[in-house]
Amino acid sequence: MESLEKYVSAEYTHNFITCSLGEELFALRLAQVREIIFYRNVSPVPLMPSFMRGIYNLRGHVMPVIDLAVRLGRPPLVLNKRSSIVICQLEHKAQPLGLLVDTVCDVLVLPPESIEQAPAFGAEVRHDFIIGIAPFNDDFIVLLDAERLLKMSELSQLMQQAQEPNLPLPAIQQPIAAPEHAADNELPPIHPAQAQH
Numbered sequence: 001m002e003s004l005e006k007y008v009s010a011e012y013t014h015n016f017i018t019c020s021l022g023e024e025l026f027a028l029r030l031a032q033v034r035e036i037i038f039y040r041n042v043s044p045v046p047l048m049p050s051f052m053r054g055i056y057n058l059r060g061h062v063m064p065v066i067d068l069a070v071r072l073g074r075p076p077l078v079l080n081k082r083s084s085i086v087i088c089q090l091e092h093k094a095q096p097l098g099l100l101v102d103t104v105c106d107v108l109v110l111p112p113e114s115i116e117q118a119p120a121f122g123a124e125v126r127h128d129f130i131i132g133i134a135p136f137n138d139d140f141i142v143l144l145d146a147e148r149l150l151k152m153s154e155l156s157q158l159m160q161q162a163q164e165p166n167l168p169l170p171a172i173q174q175p176i177a178a179p180e181h182a183a184d185n186e187l188p189p190i191h192p193a194q195a196q197h
Helices: 152-163
Strands: 015-021 024-029 035-037 054-058 063-067 084-090 098-103 102-110 130-136 139-144 193-194
Touching: 015 098, 035 139, 054 098, 054 102, 084 102
Parallel strands: 024 139, 063 098, 102 193
Antiparallel strands: 015 024, 015 102, 035 084, 054 063, 084 098, 130 139
């Protein structure tokens, strides 16, 4: 996997990682991404909301793994050979958090002037999750803010509600064994990509 460090300096504040959820494509701010790994060895946790896929042992530290599709109001992701965990290191938060996605695609370099405010109508994603939209491949791509997606106060409240005995629990998809990858140490490929205008 190509190193991400050179893309996270102040010079590259408008760089994003594109990732897919089924047929949909989204982008996350690269400065919020610590690393990317293939999905493996995620342990389910009982009495958790449906977006909580489980926990992962990240070099001796417990890391929650959030299903990005469920967080955005979609059905849970079905694992495939390219399923990946985007590990986010958010500002002022010591603990990294993982976002489960179908695939990680490219590093997308966006000129600041190409980023537009998301429309207040017609969006299929919570408006507060969106940084903006940008032209991409004759269409538009939604730029997500991991800081808002993984806001701990909201996630903790949802987890507490899931544990209340008098409240109906959302369905939790039981994780299946991670599909075999081409190579155990192979990571999702990252290649710089220039936005089209």
